[in-house]
Amino acid sequence: DAGITQSPRHKVTETGTPVTLRCHQTENHRYMYWYRQDPGHGLRLIHYSYGVKDTDKGEVSDGYSVSRSKTEDFLLTLESATSSQTSVYFCAISALHPNAEQFFGPGTRLTVL
């Protein structure tokens, strides 16, 4: 299994609070991705990174920001969480982009009350 972890695995928070999710990899892969998964929707890309300090927006980036200061860590921040951001968040990594296998983390279940 690819070495990819997410923390926390579960979080309950209140509307308006900031939340940061962490993705950590030990594979030294260049590309890292944040997705959200909601019922009735496929996985949707929030942001991705193509290197340290290099990031780009995905299709559902509003309300989210990311940072990558080290190859191994990709952080997703909800500056002011809303109930619509209740979701399961998956981090993924790949060695190449875009035509490469992606390896997924175990997911973080976030509930915003």
Next chain:
Amino acid sequence: KNEVEQSPQNLTAQEGEFITINCSYSVGISALHWLQQHPGGGIVSLFMLSSGKKKHGRLIATINIQEKHSSLHITASHPRDSAVYICAVTDEKLTFGTGTRLTIIP
């Protein structure tokens, strides 16, 4: 934006049956992925293909680029195959289908 459609959305079958899950997409792609999501939520990549056919154990994936269609087949299905199977296509980024929930009954 590529539209990815999977069928069926849900599939229940008896152990041992031959399973087919279909995926169609709207715009030309450079590669197609099949993923498996276990009941516990973990996502595993099964195949990435851009032409022809690939086989891994009891799983076979095919793609027809001209018809913009791919199929995932499972031979001799087993209850441990019960999962959600997700199709995703690559143009500049991955676009995912909503998945097919497969349940295999012993």
